[in-house]
Amino acid sequence: MSNRLEGRRVIVTDATQYSGPAIVELFREEGAEVIAANDDLSVVNAAEDLVRSVGRVDILIANLAVPFEFGPAVDRNDEEMARTMEAIYYPLHRLVRAVLPQMLERKSGKIVVTGSASALRGRSGGVALYAAARGAQLAYMRNVALEVAPHVNINATAQTYVDNPTYFPPEYQQTDDFRSRLAECPAGRLATMRECAQTVLFLAGPESNFFYGQTIPFAGGWTV
C-alpha cells in the first residue's frame, strides 16, 4: 500500500458494475475516501444530484455500464440504440458538467472514463451499438480534456477481456464464442478486475499529471 490517493475524495459511479468493485476496493487501499455510487444516472438530474450531495470531488471515475445482447446491427431496434447511448454517454456528459465547475475553480481535479476497446477496433461480434456509445465517450473526453487542460486531467481507459460480471458473466465464459474470442487476445486470458483498476489508478493518481485527453487501452494486446 502506497497511499497514492491519501485524502482524495473520489466518486465511482455504477460502483457494482463493470470495473466498479475493484476500483472501489483498490482506491480505498490507496487511502482515498471513496463514494461508491449506484444511482441510475440515465435519469435526468441524477448526476447533478449525486455531485451536489457529495460536495468536494477530487477525482471522478466515470464508470458507466449497461447490459446488452450481442447481435447484428441490422437487427437492432431504436430502443436498444437509445438505451445504450442513454446509459453510457449521456450520463458521462452530465457527470463531467456537474464536477467541472468546482475542479476548474480549484484548478485541480482528475476525471477518468472507464471506456471500451470496442471503440478503438472493430469486430464482427454484434457490438456496433455498444461501440458507438463507447466511441461517443472517447471523442467527447478527448475534446473536453483539451478545453480544461492544464488544470484538470481528463483521460480514459479502453478495456476489454476483463473478467467482470457485466460483460463476461460466468455462463458466457463456457461458450465456444468466448473461446474463439479469447484466441484473438495476445494475453490468452481475461484480466482480473483488480488489474484493470491498477490502470485506472494510474490515471487517477499523482503519476499521470502530464496526461490530457489520452486513452490507454487495457486489452491484453488486442488493440495492437
Place this chain on the structure above:
Amino acid sequence: MSNRLEGRRVIVTDATQYSGPAIVELFREEGAEVIAANDDLSVVNAAEDLVRSVGRVDILIANLAVPFEFGPAVDRNDEEMARTMEAIYYPLHRLVRAVLPQMLERKSGKIVVTGSASALRGRSGGVALYAAARGAQLAYMRNVALEVAPHVNINATAQTYVDNPTYFPPEYQQTDDFRSRLAECPAGRLATMRECAQTVLFLAGPESNFFYGQTIPFAGGWTV
C-alpha cells in the same frame, strides 16, 4: 468524366447540407442516378420510409449534419447533447438498418459515412458534444463494416476545413477564431466541397472494393 458510377442508384442524405451538394453534382457527372434526399431523418421511420420509396439502392451516402454553436462542454445542456446525437448518429443506424437487407441479399453495396475529423483529434474549440456524435458514427461504422464484410463495403471520411455552408459559413470565415484555426491546418486553406466529394467518390466507386471499416481523414493534414 469517367463514368465511375454508371448505372448506380445512390441516396445522398441531407443533400443540401455539409458535403451534400458537391457529392450530388459529382456523382451525377460520374453517371450515377442520384436521389438527393432532404428528409428530416431525426424523425423515427423517416430513414426507413426513404429507403422503401427509393427501392434499389446500390450506394448510400450517409451525409448527416446539424448546425450547432461552439461552446465549452461545461455549459452545454441536455437538449443540445441529445439534439446533436439524434441528428448525426441515430439516423445513421436507421439508414444502415434500412439499406443493409437488400445489399446483403444481393451481396453487393457500398455505404459511405461522411464523418468528421473532430472525432479523431481533440481541440479546445468547444465541439465536444458534436465530436461525441461523430465518434459514435465512426465506432459504429467500424463494427458494422466487419459484420457485413466482404459483401458490402462500409467506410467513412473524417473531414474538416471544408468550405461548406453548415460549418464554415462566410461570416465565420471573417473571424479571428477562424484565422487562428486555419493556422493549424498544414494545407493553409479550406478545401472546396468538390475536393471533399472526390474522396467520397473514391469510397463509393469501384476503386475501393478492398476497403472495409476504414476512415479516411480529409483534413488538409490536420490529423497527421
Place this chain on the structure above:
Amino acid sequence: MSNRLEGRRVIVTDATQYSGPAIVELFREEGAEVIAANDDLSVVNAAEDLVRSVGRVDILIANLAVPFEFGPAVDRNDEEMARTMEAIYYPLHRLVRAVLPQMLERKSGKIVVTGSASALRGRSGGVALYAAARGAQLAYMRNVALEVAPHVNINATAQTYVDNPTYFPPEYQQTDDFRSRLAECPAGRLATMRECAQTVLFLAGPESNFFYGQTIPFAGGWTV
C-alpha cells in the same frame, strides 16, 4: 480511362517488384509518362543519379521492396536488420531528397510511399525487422510532409494482402500459414495489384490535393 495523369512525368521505383508493375500499367493508361526504374537504390548515389537522369519529375512513387524470410526477431542477425533498412528506408530518404528541390522550386509535386500495414498493426508472424523499416518510412513521411506542405503532397499507402510476387509468391499461397493468415483478413481474399494501384493513383492524382502526410491502409479491413 480518364487521363487523370495526363502529361505528368512519374518515376516508379523497384518497378518490377511489390506494387510496381500494376502502378506502371495503370498510370500509363491514365496518361502519365512513366519512368519504370529498376536501379538498385541501396547503392549510394543511385537515387540521385536516377532523378538527375530523368530531369523533371512531377510525381515520385517511392515503391521499395526487399525479399525477406519470416522468423522470430530473437533469431534475426545484424545483417538482416541492416539489409532490410538499407533496402526500404534509406533509399526513401535519398529519393525524397533528390526530387524535393525541383518540386519546391515549382511549388508543385506529389510523392507517394507504397508502405506496409505491418507498420500499423503488430502480429506474431516473424516480421519485426521488416515492420521496423516500414515504420521508419511512415514516420519519416509524416514529418517531411509537414515540412513541405502545402506546395508538395507527400502521402503513403500501408498495404498488405496484395497478390504480389515479392510477398505473396504462389508457393506461399499453398501453405497453411497463408490460409490462417488470410482468415484474419475481413476481405477474405488477396487484392489484385491493380486494385492496390488504384489507391496509389488516388494519392498521386488530382483528387488528393488536400492530403498531406496521410497513410491510407490498403489491407482488406485488417487494420480496422
Place this chain on the structure above:
Amino acid sequence: MSNRLEGRRVIVTDATQYSGPAIVELFREEGAEVIAANDDLSVVNAAEDLVRSVGRVDILIANLAVPFEFGPAVDRNDEEMARTMEAIYYPLHRLVRAVLPQMLERKSGKIVVTGSASALRGRSGGVALYAAARGAQLAYMRNVALEVAPHVNINATAQTYVDNPTYFPPEYQQTDDFRSRLAECPAGRLATMRECAQTVLFLAGPESNFFYGQTIPFAGGWTV
C-alpha cells in the same frame, strides 16, 4: 516508496541521457537492483556483451538517445540518416535479441522502450530522420511483443516535452522556437524527467501485466 520493483534486476541503457537518470533513481527507490549502463551500443556486440556481463535481467529499459540538429529533411545527408538509425534502432534489436532467450526460458520478463512522440504525430520542425528511427522502434516493438506474448511484456512510451538534457537543453529553452513549440502542448509546460519515469515504472512494474505491444504517449496531451 512502495517497493514495486523489489528484488528485480533492471538494465537501464544510455543511463545518463534522455530519461535515463530519473529512471535509475526512481527504480532504485522502488527497490530495484539497477544496472545503469553507459556502453556505446552502436558498437556491434556491445549489447550482447552488456547482457552477458549482467547475467539475470528481469527488466530491460531500452533507453536510447542521440543528439541531433533540427533541419529540413531535404538538407540531411546520408551520414546523419545512418547515424540516427544506428544509435536508436539498431541497438534496440540487439538488446532485445540478447535478453529475450533468458526471459523466454523463465517465461517472465519485461522490456520497456522509451520511445518518442515524434513517431506518432508529424510536425514541420526538422525532425524527420529522428522520427524515422523512433518509428522503426515502435513498429519493431509492436511485432516482437506479439511474438513473445504472453510470457514477456514488451511495451513503449512515446515521449516529448520532457525536460531532459539531450533534447531540451537549457539554452534551447530560451529560444522563440521553443516557446512557439511549447504553445502547441496542452500541458503548457515541460514534464520533469521524474514524471516521465513514473510512466516507465508503470510499464516495468507489476501493474501492467496485461499490456503487450502498447505505446503510451507521454506528451502533455500533444498527441491527442
